[in-house]
Amino acid sequence: MNKLIERIKVAARKEKPDSASLGFGQYFTDYMFVMDYEEGRGWHDPRITPYEPFTIDPSASVFHYGQAVFEGLKAYRAEDGRVLMFRPDQNIKRLNKSCRRMSMPPLDEELALEALIQLVELEKNWIPREEGTSLYIRPFVIATEPSLGVRPSKKYKFMVVLTPVGSYYGDQLKPIRIYVEDEYVRAVSGGVGDVKTSGNYAASLQAQQKAEELGYDQVLWLDGVEKKYAEEVGSMNIFFIINGEAVTPALNGSILGGITRASVIELLKSWGMRVREERISIDDIYQAAKRGEVSEVFGTGTAAVISPVGALHIHGETIEFHNGLIGEVSERLYETITNIQRGKEQDSFRWVTEI
Template sequence: MNQLIERRKVTARKEKPDSASLGFGKYFTDYMFVMDYEEERGWHDPRITPYEPVHLDPSASVFHYGQAVFEGLKAYRSEDGRVLMFRPDQNIKRLNKSLRRMSMPPLDEKLALEALIQLVELEQEWIPIEKGTSLYIRPFVIATEPSLGVRPSKRYKFMVVLTPVGSYYGDQLKPIRIYVEDEYVRAVTGGVGDVKTSGNYAASLQAQRKAEELGYDQVLWLDGVEKKYAEEVGSMNIFFIINGEAVTPALNGSILGGITRASVIELLKSWGIRVREEQVAIDDIYEAAMRGEVSEVFGTGTAAVISPVGALHIHGETIELNNGLIGEVSERLYETIAGIQVGKVRDSFRWVVEV
């Protein structure tokens, strides 16, 4: 698919927010990318347009049957002024996996990557330069056909919006507190837990609110059948350092395959740290922690990169980890990945794409 990406100019530029007040996903840049799909034409009319509301019919399929998928990645400004993106090709591959699972038409990956690059290049003045900040990139696809039939839509929109962001959890490396959820479930094998579809996140909100009311930052989900095995945190994959080895739940069809997760596994192995991807019983974690064998726990994800965990609430009991401090492995991983992302650490894995 060789298509030119049309550009439509804004009439006036927005005022850029102060970097100290960015938060996460509060401000949006001047432009966005849009492309349409119709069954008889395929994907067509790729364009960069002014950021503006999207007009949809009240009976558009996305409102009624939930065909919506998305991705999240970031662009960074290096100290020498370059604009860098971290593994964008992997996000596009995962987006296509989500699209196929949700019976939505896949994208041409080269065109999608070119759209990301052109949009970020155009909006590079929006990339904040303070430590821990970045330009968050949100590609997403929604079903737009006006129809109330229970079937895949025949029309879709692919869009990309950009938002300058600060640290996801505020103090980036302050350990968070996690509530192990044993009432609600997130996903089961054979469902859609391993793709980034919007409904997964809507279904998680009740448990997240419950955790926050109890004084915890995030939810660690257990498997949906036995409620016995650790799976993932709401916005992250999870790792446990037990007796010097890294243990993380295996991708079993109900866990999202995180791009940061995959990067962490590669890094750990390159450092000579054994990584075990396997079924992880939460009771085994509890018992290992009671024996003092769990030296640290951390989450991995695009938004926070590495989130050290300072406490786990399991079966009504709160277990403090590493005296509430960041662990050695967590800190080294964060400094390495964050360093690669902004060009301060040598990218021996070729993960970074320069815009």
């Protein structure tokens, strides 16, 4: 154990929820991790404490100027009882990328990873065992200095909370319906679209509500300049199988570089499938779909892993893919990644960290 991380014991353990009614992000474990930052002192006092509310000044910078970044990853229970995390080092690296872009102090990546490991090890009894369930891990950093000056904060908190979760979309492999958003925009190159900052998600809510009112599950964002090129779907990256090749929007400075996205690209290439990362217009997707050349569409992300897309609403028309059913590539990707995550399949990529 890293003795630099203090532990404060909880007075009494909570009753764990029924795994059948977990939902997503509704219940939280007994403990959380906390570490503070102060200019001139750096990050200090790493500690695992009881999960509880904390006091923060009303003029804290996070409330007024939006310095807030976060990550999302999962821990899984293998059939033999082992506890496994999927690529946690990549989440810590991406968290630091977000911190730097938002003028926030980067974390010691080794200490941050050790904090995740110790917290999950302490709370491993919260990891559900049922198929499709996991322990979701939410690390985040917020600005806490009480100041109304428009400048980077001089104080921050790094925290990690845990929540046992079920499938993100309920019936995990039921294809979702996506509305192509051509009114609102999410991000532009040079902005903060390629980092995981809270304001990106707040800005997406209006379009998401619009899509739901129209009967769709998610939004496919187009580029913020020409409103022409496909970028990403809500909280996921997007892939199209066109004429037997996988096509996904290239990371251009306004798209979040997903860890599941990177894993999918590695897997597809290892299977001998050509993968093209490129700028692709929604008109080209529309025309290819009308010609019957788009056999599958799917999203990738930590929460849902692989989310098959059954229909896209483009140019006022709803186009179905694979007869509204999950496709072979989507299903194989889902099964392979989730099997690796749960220790059911050999991890030849060395993606899994055992606790």
